[in-house]
């Protein structure tokens with residue numbers, strides 16, 4: 001095969017058995033790779049009703065056909081499993097260098113089933129694989145684990161692993177690769193921990209074969225030239241300030257979630273935005289494999305309390321731990337970010353859970369004696385300390401480790417958890433960006449925008465500006481962006497490059513450039529229609545899994561704060577999110593029933609009627 | 614009339630002496646487009662203009678004392 005390596009490695013952790021399987025060409029074309037492979041495998045093999053932290057759960061790590069090909073940002077892999085945070089699926093992806101190495105070692109995807117009796121790691125070297133003892137690594141940080149594994153396998157090996165948070169089954173533990181790249185969301189790290197799988201270590205010296213290298217090269221040169229010319233015209237904010245630059249946009253459009261989503265603007269924003277980060281703490285940029293953008297930040301903080309060196313923060317971290325907790329001390333946010341990277345925690349859920357605890361204390365529903373320390377808005381030291389305690393499940397950290405929904409519900413106030421399907425939102429306020437609310441409510445992983453990002457058209461004006469306060473007509477555009485995201489996530493690309501550079505310049509965002517790359521790489525000869533259909537197939541298959549796990553329209557919700565309490569400040573003052581109106585329109589666009597269930601004819605049209613359990 | 618202007622990131626290079634924050638005198642009735650013209654921002658530049666906290670179109674007229682913020686749309690997630 002071309003683009004695809006044609007092989008999947010199945011790892012039965014209970015029996016300690018490894019088996020190679022060929023990739024079926026039809027499934028490869030229909031589901032593309034990455035996220036598509038994930039759901040294709042889960043729907044046949046995982047019980048949607050299983051306990052996510054039991055041996056019954058299945059975990060898939062899958063690359064895309066463009067991963068490792070040299071296509072810009074073709075660097076990603078996806079981790080899909082049933083989430084211990086939401087009970088729905090996960091869809092956590094990361095770039096860096098590990099995913100490319102996995103393909104160079106000969107595999108498109110890894111399937112993990114069962115549970116090892118003792119801690120183990122998987123060592124893959126150019127097509128051969130074995131499970132090895134990992135007792136000596138248990139309890140080690142992600143950085144220490146990576147260093148130790150490289151010294152005992154190969155200095156050039158690439159590592160994806162969990163930290164102590166994943167071992168302790170923190171419900172939002174991350175899987176970290178190349179030390180600081182996070183497959184962050186929905187607790188994929190806890191699933192690894194529950195399986196006693198500490199790490200996957202890979203060394204590969206092979207190449208990804210291309211179906212038509214000439215055509216691939218020509219299209220690649222054209223794409224990069226266009227990208228560079230545009231960047232000369234308007235210097236790319238992502239390169240200059242990383243995603244942290246987004247604070248400027250969200251603050252000025254009044255959609256920067258502040259004080260656990262009680263406000264849409266933050267008075268301390270100038271202390272935490274991307275320019276401040278660049279001026280005070282940036283050492284240099286960092287790029288994933290084959291990425292011309294380089295949004296990664298290597299930072300160093302000289303500070304007696306919050307000093308350190310590492311990677312980050314991203315915009316989402318700055319919102320969750322900064323404005324949302326009203327912490328205007330960027331050094332404290334960075335310190336908490338470093339702890340998350342080393343302990344293997346999702347920064348969004350961590351920050352949002354602490355913000356929720358701050359509001360619970362503020363409203364008198366939680367006593368500081370229970371927390372074991374003062375917890376006022378803006379307390380940077382509390383942010384850092386509670387992050388550390390959460391990773392260790394120490395004291396009150398044990399309750400934070402369950403995420404904001406379980407914390408707030410245990411105190412009788414679930415309405416203060418800013419979540420959809422129990423997962424905390426990223427940093428865009430839906431009252432001032434209506435489609436964002438629809439994206440959060442309908443995302444298969446709960447509170448997330450990365451599975452179809454309306455910020456592009458509502459806030460960034462890509463491919464064209466759309467009024468963020470209007471809700472009519474948003475369902476159709478949101479669906480188009482979700483379909484596009486499914487293709488991006490499955491091909492192995494990064495959304496930051498693909499939306500701007502590889503999709504048509506209209507609001508139905510056809511994946512035109514991705515099609516070019518896919519066809520040159522795989523020879524699968526996708527028509528545009530087939531590729532759009534593949535995106536719809538992936539999204540509908542995910543929905544089908546959720547329905548089987550017991551989800552329906554009543555779970556496609558937002559907290560009342562966003563749908564019933566008018567935003568008190570900023571440009572979107574007085575607005576609520578008109579979710580119900582958008583939802584009806586959205587189900588019609590999807591060809592799902594009023595209850596949000598895919599219709600039989602829709603399933604048949606996408607070839608999804610037969611399989612699945 | 615005089616308006617206060619803040620430029621961020623990609624647009625800083627058009628601010629007088631690269632300053633982040635400055636005041637500028639414009640003819641009465643001037644629009645956002647006239648301000649951009651005065652600063653030498655090319656018409657094709659991808660940007661967001663906010664006046665007194667509201668995102669506005671380039672044709673929007675400015676008033677004395679307005680606070681204008683100019684920035685390139687920064688994406689990310």
Ligand code: SF4
Nearest residue numbers: 287288291295494496
């Ligand atoms: S834009 Fe950022 S996250 Fe995406 S591939 Fe490039 S460096 Fe990685």
